[in-house]
Amino acid sequence: MTDPLLDYHNDLPVELSPPDITEYREGNSGVEYVQTMDSGTPGPHVLISAVVHGNELCGAIAADWLLQQAVEPVAGRLSVGFMNVEAYLSYDSNHPNRSRWVDEDFNRLWGPGVLADPKRRITSELRRARAVQPFLATVDLLLDIHSMQQPCVPLMMAGMVAKGRDLAAQVGIPSAVITDSGHTEGMRMRDYAAFRDPDSTRNALLIECGQHWERSAADVAKATMVRFLRASKIVENDFGHDWLKTMPAAPAQAFYKVGEIVTVESDAFIFDRPWKGFEHLAKDTLIARDGSRLITAPFDTTVLIMPSKRLHPGKTAVRLAHPISQ
Ligand SMILES: [Zn+2]
Numbered sequence: 001m002t003d004p005l006l007d008y009h010n011d012l013p014v015e016l017s018p019p020d021i022t023e024y025r026e027g028n029s030g031v032e033y034v035q036t037m038d039s040g041t042p043g044p045h046v047l048i049s050a051v052v053h054g055n056e057l058c059g060a061i062a063a064d065w066l067l068q069q070a071v072e073p074v075a076g077r078l079s080v081g082f083m084n085v086e087a088y089l090s091y092d093s094n095h096p097n098r099s100r101w102v103d104e105d106f107n108r109l110w111g112p113g114v115l116a117d118p119k120r121r122i123t124s125e126l127r128r129a130r131a132v133q134p135f136l137a138t139v140d141l142l143l144d145i146h147s148m149q150q151p152c153v154p155l156m157m158a159g160m161v162a163k164g165r166d167l168a169a170q171v172g173i174p175s176a177v178i179t180d181s182g183h184t185e186g187m188r189m190r191d192y193a194a195f196r197d198p199d200s201t202r203n204a205l206l207i208e209c210g211q212h213w214e215r216s217a218a219d220v221a222k223a224t225m226v227r228f229l230r231a232s233k234i235v236e237n238d239f240g241h242d243w244l245k246t247m248p249a250a251p252a253q254a255f256y257k258v259g260e261i262v263t264v265e266s267d268a269f270i271f272d273r274p275w276k277g278f279e280h281l282a283k284d285t286l287i288a289r290d291g292s293r294l295i296t297a298p299f300d301t302t303v304l305i306m307p308s309k310r311l312h313p314g315k316t317a318v319r320l321a322h323p324i325s326q
Helices: 055-069 084-090 124-134 162-170 215-232
Strands: 033-038 045-050 077-082 141-148 155-157 176-179 203-211 254-263 270-273 280-282 286-290 293-296 301-305 315-326
Touching: 055 077, 055 141, 055 203, 055 215, 077 215, 141 215, 155 162, 155 301, 162 203, 162 215, 176 286, 203 215, 254 301, 270 315, 286 301, 286 315, 293 315
Parallel strands: 045 077, 045 141, 141 203, 155 176, 176 254
Antiparallel strands: 033 077, 155 203, 254 315, 270 286, 280 301, 286 293, 301 315
C-alpha cells in the first residue's frame, strides 16, 4: 500500500522512462543490485548510487548507461548500486510520486546507531539499508544521484564539511554547490560515518539533477557521473568524451551554505508563493506560514533550497542558504 504522504497529484510532464534493471539483480558484489569492477591496481573504491528515492529516474538511467558501457576501471574499484529497488520497481508513470519509498525514506536512516537499533520498526527500507551498509563501509568516494520535485537548476549537495566542497570543485559541475547538513528528520546516506568526518579521506557528493521526470535530468546525471569518475582517477582521462562533448559548457561554480532548515511543525504550513527553488530573496521576505509562525528570509541574500510539496509535521519544508566563497 502506498504511504499516504506520497499520494499527491503530479501536474508536471513525465518525459523519462525507468530502465529495466532486473538483469542487475544478482550482482557480483554479494549484495543484490550492486555491481563491482576491480581494476586490480591501487586506487579508491568509487560507488555510483542510484534510486535512493525510487521515483528519481535519472540516476537509474545514468547507472544503467554506465553498466552498458562495460567500463573497466584503470585504477581502484568501480561499483554501481541501485538502492531502494523495491520502491523503484513499483514505479507507475500515472502516479510517479508514489514510488519514492515503500515504508519510509531510505535517505534518513544513516545517523549513528539507527541501522543497529533493535527497537526500530522493520521496514522495507531498513532491511535494504542494512543489506547495503557493510558494502557502503568499503566505499572511498560516493556519488549519490538524485532529482527534485520542482524544475530547478541542478544542485550539488556537498555535505557539512569542506572536503565535500573541494570534491565538488574538482568535478566542476554543476554551477551551484551547497554546503548543508541534511534534514532534521534523519541523516542521509551521503553523510554516513566517514563521509562526514573532516579527518577522513573518504568523501561523498549528492547531485540533484533537476526535476524528477524532465529529460535534462538524465543528461545532467550522466555528465556529473562522467566528471566524477574522471575526478576520482579510476577511469581514463577522456572517459565519456564522446558523450560529454554534446553537453553545453559549464558556467563557473558558485558556493552556498545552508544556514537554516525549516521543518514543518503544524498541520497548517503554507508557502507564501509557489516557490520552485533557488530563488534569491532579500532579508525579511515572507517565505511561508506554519500555523501562526511566520518564516522569513534570515540572510541578506537568502537562497531557497528545494521547497517541498510534502508539508507534513516533521518533514523538511525548505532549506535556507546564503552565498559563501569556496
Ligand atoms: Zn532524492
